[in-house]
Amino acid sequence: MNKRWNSFLVLILSLMLSACASNISLTEADMHQQYPAVGELKAQLADAESQEVNIFSPKTFNQASKSYSEAIKWASSDNPKGETFAQDGLKQLAAANANAIQARDILEEVIEARSKTISAGAELSQPSQFKEAEEDFIELTTLIESGKTEKAKDGRTKVFRTYQNLELMALKVDTVEHAKIALANAKENDVDDLSPKTLKLAEEEYQLALDVLDADRNDLEKAAIHANRSLWYSQRANQISDTLRHFESSDYSEEDKVLWYQEQVSRVVSPLNKDVAYNLPNKQVVKDLNADIQSIINANLTLLGELEASSAGQQKLEREKEEVLMLSMLEQREIEASASKFAFVQSLFTQNEAEVYRQTNDVLIRAHGFYFPSGKSEIESSNFALLNKITEAVNTFPNAKILVSGHTDNIGSDQLNLSLSEARAEKVALFLNQVGNIPMEQIEYQGFGKQKPVLSNETTEGRAANRRVEILIINDPRSKS
Template sequence: MKAQTTKFRKNVKTISTIAVLSFMMAGCAHEITKKTPKLNPITISPTANAAEEISMHQALTDQAYANQVDVMAPTYFDESKNYLAKAKKQNDTGAASTEILKTLGYAQAYLLKANEDANAVRANMVEVSFAREQALKAGARSYPAALAPLDNKFKQFSTDYTHVTPEQKLALKNSYLNLELSTIKTVKLGQVKDMLTLAKNKGAAKIIPKAYQQAVQRYNIAETLIETDRHSNTKIGNAVTAATTSADRVMKLLASEQNSRNQTPEQRAMTLEARDNALIEADAIITEVAAESIQKDEVLAQQDEALTHSQDANKAHEKKANEDQIVTNAASQFNNNEADVYRQGDNLIIRLKSMNFASGRADLPSDSIAVLTKVKEVIKDIGPGAVMVEGHTDGVGAANINQQLSEKRAKSVMEFFATDKILGDNKMDSKGYGYSKPLATNKTKEGRAQNRRVDIVIKPNQEI
């Protein structure tokens, strides 16, 4: 009994104490304070709807927040939020649309820069980022006193991440994982702990010692399961349910004992009989849960499973960070008038916007060689498994003629890449789609210009 209650008392530490103390042992990186560089605003069409642009930028900001950009590139992220708030205020006070769009242009520029910097930080601090993500999933945002010191350290590291030592990364990672663990304990067992604390203060250890001891035992079993494998939701859920049921029974027995003081001898006997039956049921459940949770082989298996899960998640997180960095590096090679670069599934898409083919011709325009050379360099840097060149036309003219023209233009671009043999045989191909896949309406000059395009589909580590 004494051992059980002693362990329980040791397990009532607060989340803030665990998170902060775990990081105090790590040492500190040198603090760096940088003034935010002034960026040029991104130009937004003067005909754009200001309210819609604000809504879209808010969605992008929320997504960046979910991707932890607020701690990986805090300076630029905060600056973007400030401009967004200013744009909202301008919109509410009836400012001119041009002024609102200009403010949003700054917000977009700073958010774009924040995302770029965050990708670099994420690639360098993959395990820290993953550990923080796990803590947030557990509900750590509900405990800002514990989360804030760790996030402040992450922000500090992000400003000069190339100088953060492996030991500092490991310390911060472990602090986030400790916060995750303590958060799970509080979320899952906080109510049970409160009930047992109240029961103890009411003298449960003396009044109903067996029931109280069993409730503490269930609490410890559930806590042990969480510490052994915090992601085993089914087993933890069963143990937490058992602990909650037991703690609730303790509170009811205390209330029953209080009421029995005013009962007749016969009524007290009936109450004791019901209490004994409840304790017998509790014994059976406790025995079953304990036998399942404390077997050595099962605990080791759970630990192996948790380790595998963590390693797989780390690999997936690292893969995403690397893919984001590839997109960022590729996009930096082109200006806004040359190409758009984005990821579609596992593929990298380079959408050429400046391929000014002569009408009805498939010969490469001389002014396109520069941008095609840039694409070639990107392909060399990535070293992909395959490349597909896709040609598209506008909707002017007969379908069969446009189909043939798109095929010839795509083939011309492919042959330009093939001259340097940047990929092996059978790893580069071309395809024409005519006007079957328009991006915009063919009823306007601007729409037709968008539809006349060449897409370079880069497929890492896979054949066409």
């Protein structure tokens, strides 16, 4: 008996402890901290729904949602099963996203038609038909999700056309509804009894708006023009009817009607400060008033033209000032850039290699550090370092023309010196082209022999200075002349 009683007590105690444990309830913040996959699944579900994954992959998305519900149930009571269900839900949602990508690709044209239908407001104006179209669309995405892509492709055309028709219906409602309502109200108020001609024009414009949309659902602008005209004619018909009813209710005679009309004209033209000549025929009255108004319009147009011309002149002057300022800034920048490049070229050469001179925009490199065997024009390897520096200097000005000139002292015959100087200049030009990759069409060369000495040939130093090759970098072609 005691053993049974003890077992019973143990069972009761176990049930009590289990009940206490099951009553544990975590806050959402604690739950997400304890089971991070739950919070991640919640965020991803919200993002996926904003991307309509629930429509493009409904079954798999629904599975992920159910996993989230289970995860919440277990995690809120601090049970590790919550994390397990959340992890399952994340895997299911990843699959749903992959399905959605495939569905968007297969149903691209249908999706575009659906988007246009929603933009046209069919969801509000044709709710039942739109709901049916959405159900058909989800049926297609479910087929794709289930691997039945060929069957989904076969059903695309039907759903595409359904959305197109819905869009057209919505566009008609949106574009011409006001015109339609205005026509209905006019007929309800018996406007067609008093102003049938004007109301007939309203009906014709309304029908034209419908015809435009039937022919081209995207021609909203043209349809709107006809719809607005219809609305205007309906409103005009209403005003005509109101005026006629006013005459009838006030017992206007035919003379009273004419006097009322003349009074309205007088009010319209009162800013002209002119008495209207009602003693003349109505045709003449209208003609004279039209001429007076046109005269004022012409005077205003003339004044406006003068103001615009003055304004245009001022704007032109401002533009010219801006252009001058801009040119000045560009020139200043070019000067600064040119000075910087010149300084760089100067820094390349030692005093024994070359002298560098600036000639406006051009740069002259007077290279007297070359070594040519006596009477020869072949470039020795000892000259390569200097030639490489000259190449670097030339490349500092990419679009420049290059003039290479050879010079000798006065030792030897004039013809020999002339031929020798030209041959040496040619060898330097070929080096710039073949080794420095400078296009030959940018390079010219010329020999001057002893014709242009820089120092006297009477001294050894002078003759050494005169035996030189000069490289003129021409940035402005006009400076060559």
